[in-house]
Amino acid sequence: xxTLSKVYNFLVFVFLYAPIVVMIVYSFNGIxxxxxFSGFSLQxxxxxxxxxxxxxxxxxxxxxxxxxxxVSTVIGTxxxxxxxxxxxxxxxxxxxVNSIPMVNPEIVTAVSMMILFVFIITRINMFExxxxxxxxxxxxxxxxxxxxxxxxxIRGMDSNIYNAALDLGCPPAKAFLKVVxxxxxxxxxxxxxxxxxxxxxxxxxxxxxSGSSVQTLSVTIFSMTxxxxxxxxxxxxxxxxxxxxxxxxxxxxxxxxxxxxxxKERKQG
Amino acid sequence: xxxxxxxxxxxxxAPFTVWMAVFVVVPIGLVLFYALTDASGSFTLQNLSSIxxxxxxxxxxxxxxxxxxxxxxxxxYPLAYSISKMKARRQQTMVLLVxxxxxxxxxxxxxxWMTILEDTGLINTFLKSFLSLFGFQFQGFSMINTxxxxxxxxxxxxxxxxxxxxxxxxxxxxxxxxxxxxxLGADGFNIFTRVILPQSVPGIISGITMVFVPAxxxxxxxxxxxxxxxxxxxxxxxxxFLGNTGEVNYNVGAALSLVxxxxxxxxxxxxxxxxxxxxxxxxxxx
Amino acid sequence: xxxxxxxxxxxxxxFDGEQILKNLNLDIEDKEFLTxxxxxxxxxxxxxxxIAGFLKxxxxxxxxxxxxxxxxxxxxRQVNTIFQRYALFTHxxxxxxxxxxxxxxxxxxxxxxxxxxxxxxxxxxxxxxxRDVNSLSGGQQQRVAIARALxxxxxxxxxxxxxxxxxxxxxxxxxxxxxxxxxxxxxxxIYVTHDQEEALSMSDKIVVMDSGVIxxxxxxxxxYNEPVNAFVADFxxxxxxxxxxxxxxxxxxFSGHTFKCLDKGxxxxxxxxxxxxxxxxxxxxxxxGMLRGRVxxxxxxxxxxxxxxxxxGFKWMIQSTDEQFVGDNIxxxxxxxxxxxxxxxxxxxxxxxxxxxxxxxxxxxDVNAEPEEVQxx
Numbered sequence: 001x002x003t004l005s006k007v008y009n010f011l012v013f014v015f016l017y018a019p020i021v022v023m024i025v026y027s028f029n030g031i032x033x034x035x036x037f038s039g040f041s042l043q044x045x046x047x048x049x050x051x052x053x054x055x056x057x058x059x060x061x062x063x064x065x066x067x068x069x070x071v072s073t074v075i076g077t078x079x080x081x082x083x084x085x086x087x088x089x090x091x092x093x094x095x096x097v098n099s100i101p102m103v104n105p106e107i108v109t110a111v112s113m114m115i116l117f118v119f120i121i122t123r124i125n126m127f128e129x130x131x132x133x134x135x136x137x138x139x140x141x142x143x144x145x146x147x148x149x150x151x152x153x154i155r156g157m158d159s160n161i162y163n164a165a166l167d168l169g170c171p172p173a174k175a176f177l178k179v180v181x182x183x184x185x186x187x188x189x190x191x192x193x194x195x196x197x198x199x200x201x202x203x204x205x206x207x208x209x210s211g212s213s214v215q216t217l218s219v220t221i222f223s224m225t226x227x228x229x230x231x232x233x234x235x236x237x238x239x240x241x242x243x244x245x246x247x248x249x250x251x252x253x254x255x256x257x258x259x260x261x262x263x264k265e266r267k268q269g
Numbered sequence: 270x271x272x273x274x275x276x277x278x279x280x281x282x283a284p285f286t287v288w289m290a291v292f293v294v295v296p297i298g299l300v301l302f303y304a305l306t307d308a309s310g311s312f313t314l315q316n317l318s319s320i321x322x323x324x325x326x327x328x329x330x331x332x333x334x335x336x337x338x339x340x341x342x343x344x345x346y347p348l349a350y351s352i353s354k355m356k357a358r359r360q361q362t363m364v365l366l367v368x369x370x371x372x373x374x375x376x377x378x379x380x381x382w383m384t385i386l387e388d389t390g391l392i393n394t395f396l397k398s399f400l401s402l403f404g405f406q407f408q409g410f411s412m413i414n415t416x417x418x419x420x421x422x423x424x425x426x427x428x429x430x431x432x433x434x435x436x437x438x439x440x441x442x443x444x445x446x447x448x449x450x451x452x453l454g455a456d457g458f459n460i461f462t463r464v465i466l467p468q469s470v471p472g473i474i475s476g477i478t479m480v481f482v483p484a485x486x487x488x489x490x491x492x493x494x495x496x497x498x499x500x501x502x503x504x505x506x507x508x509x510f511l512g513n514t515g516e517v518n519y520n521v522g523a524a525l526s527l528v529x530x531x532x533x534x535x536x537x538x539x540x541x542x543x544x545x546x547x548x549x550x551x552x553x554x555x
Numbered sequence: 556x557x558x559x560x561x562x563x564x565x566x567x568x569x570f571d572g573e574q575i576l577k578n579l580n581l582d583i584e585d586k587e588f589l590t591x592x593x594x595x596x597x598x599x600x601x602x603x604x605x606i607a608g609f610l611k612x613x614x615x616x617x618x619x620x621x622x623x624x625x626x627x628x629x630x631x632r633q634v635n636t637i638f639q640r641y642a643l644f645t646h647x648x649x650x651x652x653x654x655x656x657x658x659x660x661x662x663x664x665x666x667x668x669x670x671x672x673x674x675x676x677x678x679x680x681x682x683x684x685x686r687d688v689n690s691l692s693g694g695q696q697q698r699v700a701i702a703r704a705l706x707x708x709x710x711x712x713x714x715x716x717x718x719x720x721x722x723x724x725x726x727x728x729x730x731x732x733x734x735x736x737x738x739x740x741x742x743x744x745i746y747v748t749h750d751q752e753e754a755l756s757m758s759d760k761i762v763v764m765d766s767g768v769i770x771x772x773x774x775x776x777x778x779y780n781e782p783v784n785a786f787v788a789d790f791x792x793x794x795x796x797x798x799x800x801x802x803x804x805x806x807x808x809f810s811g812h813t814f815k816c817l818d819k820g821x822x823x824x825x826x827x828x829x830x831x832x833x834x835x836x837x838x839x840x841x842x843x844g845m846l847r848g849r850v851x852x853x854x855x856x857x858x859x860x861x862x863x864x865x866x867x868g869f870k871w872m873i874q875s876t877d878e879q880f881v882g883d884n885i886x887x888x889x890x891x892x893x894x895x896x897x898x899x900x901x902x903x904x905x906x907x908x909x910x911x912x913x914x915x916x917x918x919x920x921d922v923n924a925e926p927e928e929v930q931x932x
Contacts, residue, residue, distance in 0.1 A: 005351045009363075012348050016370050016428065019381030022391060026384065034384045035394040079285030085273040086282070094282065097289045100297065103478075105486030105533060107503050108526045111510050112296035115303055115519060140292040143285065160642035163609050166629040167636045168656035168707060172277075175630070182646035203376055203489065208510060221376045225383075225493060237377040244372040252365065 027234035076146025129211025153187030303523035414496030438472030796907020835893030844886015
């Protein structure tokens with residue numbers, strides 16, 4: 001039974017990682033083939049960095065992700081505090097609206113916002129589909145995730161912590177920043193990271209809401225998949241994977257250390 | 270903190286309220302509006318009735334998504350279960366391993382499967398050269414551009430969404446409940462079917478939703494792995510809005526989206542029925 | 556009164572249509588240890604929150620040192636609070652938790668260090684400065700909370716069931732320590748608890764509350780010996796409460812017997828509630844008894860036996876060091892000073908009979924009973 005489950009787990013992980021391994025291996029291929037591997041080379045990485053379209057869309061994606069994450073974290077955190085304090089119908093309404101973008105198929109969210117933008121643009125010709133619409137769309141689908149990350153942290157917080165700060169002479173806004181925010185920081189940070197990665201990873205929303213003037217990395221990748229094969233795409237994915245993997249490992253190692261330290265303190269105490 | 274004054278509450282939620290109203294609620298209203306009007310803005314049911322032509326596409330989308338969801342569930346449950354039985358440290362690593370592929374761009378992951386499944390792709394190349402060693406002439410399987418390939422793409426992309434919620438509920442099952450079941454004379458099989466499985470239903474439900482919804486509405490997977498031969502409802506909607514291969518018509522597109530939304534709401538309603546079966550009034554299902 | 560530091564005048568509070576405090580009036584004297592005592596949901600914590608400024612009453616005034624402070628927000632009031640679950644700032648260490656209020660007040664660093672050290676010494680936490688508050692035990696966290704509140708030199712310290720989360724032995728020690736601290740600092744403590752023993756042993760003055768109304772204010776001895784109604788008599792200690800008739804001053808009749816007592820000032824033949832504490836009843840032989848009955852249950856409690864006696868259908872509780880046996884017929888003797896007469900009230904007939912299980916216990920077997928929610932915040 002034990003070996004059986006081990007073999008099974010192994011096979012599932014092979015399934016999950018096979019394409020990723022293939023991508024990485026072929027990013028170092030000496031020739032432009034998807035099936036034959038011939039000699040190690042970094043030429044596709046060099047080409048990648050020389051590709052101005054990719055580099056520009058990478059920049060756009062990062063910029064959008066950072067702004068969207070910051071804005072949605074601020075809006076979402078404040079909202080979570082307010083929602084937590086609300087009751088009855090108001091609270092239900094907040095949570096229902098918050099769940100719409102998460103429950104709705106992404107394509108519906110995407111086209112509904114596209115309709116909104118087109119609807120406005122055709123009536124007041126003040127802007128066009130581009131960076132602004134893209135950013136607004138990203139913020140929109142990031143907010144619910146921040147709210148859902150922060151909400152349980154506030155619910156789990158002893159509400160008297162805020163009162164304690166007031167009690168010791170802290171004005172309300174300062175009490176919120178000095179005491180409540182640090183207390184729910186893990187939720188805020190997770191919310192921020194989620195918003196950032198969701199935005200960076202998003203394709204569907206961007207595809208419908210970016211217009212023709214700007215491209216996110218995902219949109220660029222999509223157009224690359226339609227063109228003849230180039231291992232540049234493998235090189236790009238390998239780098240992206242590494243960009244995710246490395247910080248993740250660092251965070252994990254740090255958490256481990258933190259946990260060990262806490263354990264030690266408990267033992268002493 | 271939960272005794273904030275009404276004024277403070279409203280101030281805190283104001284940016285959220287305004288933002289979500291403008292970018293979530295109004296757009297949904299516009300979808301409804303576009304679905305029920307023609308190009309000139311007057312009321313019509315034409316868009317909705319024209320959808321009848323796509324009934325087969327809807328059925329196919331639901332079918333493929335359904336098969337993919339079932340496969341995901343079958344694949345995910347044993348893995349989630351065995352992870353939940355591991356030591357805490359190992360669990361953490363395994364969860365990370367499950368999540369890691371999700372952090373790679375969705376398109377790239379799907380694209381990678383093209384490389385593997387193609388007629389001249391990895392599997393076929395390998396088989397051909399392997400079999401030629403024995404003097405066989407092998408034509409290769411045609412795997413790409415089939416419904417099977419689309420299902421594979423769905424399962425691959427959404428499997429972690431099934432594993433994680435099931436794993437989470439499994440870890441939350443109180444160990445003493447299992448001991449209580451043992452104490453009352455349940456054997457391993459009984460413990461699983463009568464205690465663990467029923468208690469993991471919420472995780473299964475949320476897993477199913479998280480897999481089914483994106484699967485039924487996808488247009489990338491069908492484009493990349495279906496080779497543009499198979500159209501799913503997502504592809505049709507995309508075409509009506511971006512007009513890659515046909516005319517742009519927001520009204521029909523909106524109607525298609527509306528129907529998709531309703532179909533998903535109905536599916537989820539049915540799903541939640543399953544979860545609701547153990548509601549207090551009826552008692553637990555025996 | 557000159558000495559009054561806080562005055563609550565005609566305070567009314569309701570949440571969701573339910574009245575939590577009903578026209579509450581209370582004077583709190585400077586430097587006293589005052590306890591708000593009552594069951595959960597009686598409004599005691601609400602009263603505390605109004606004084607702290609976390610809650611605005613619907614109507615009524617809060618007067619502090621002669622000035623009405625209705626509009627003064629919590630962070631500008633000269634009172635500090637010890638919260639139920641301590642509400643320590645988990646992102647700060649012990650030192651910074653205690654220093655918090657001083658930093659808000661922008662005191663010079665030197666003074667902060669000095670005051671925090673002093674305070675930590677006062678609560679016996681010297682050397683804990685750099686510890687993470689999460690690594691402390693409940694008792695230690697409690698001390699940090701006390702130091703944090705006291706370091707800013709409040710005139711009044713509010714304590715909301717501060718010892719509720721501690722185990723019995725530690726709770727007793729902390730009771731003494733809190734009382735000591737109060738006397739050493741010379742400030743007013745307003746203490747909220749539902750534990751009558753705690754209230755009796757610590758307080759200068761006890762305010763007994765129920766359903767948003769003050770039932771009685773008095774010293775622990777007054778409250779114990781002279782409860783004003785059946786609720787107070789039952790809530791503070793165990794009581795036998797029976798229907799009686801005041802025949803004339805110093806003479807009352809209950810359970811079919813006429814007793815001498817020390818109470819007067821009632822109308823002739825006025826119906827009253829009679830309280831007799833279980834420890835004040837003497838067991839005598841059947842023949843000698845003023846009251847006679849059959850023993851229905853005996854429980855050994857360590858220092859004494861708890862004996863339930865059926866007297867004409869009413870079950871009395873008696874605490875005696877002599878063992879009795881179930882089924883025995885015994886007599887009871889009651890001294891005049893063991894009898895306390897109370898006016899009839901809305902609580903008459905609700906308490907003081909030991910023939911049934913407690914209401915809470917009955918509720919367990921009631922299919923339709925909703926689990927009680929703690930409504931005390």
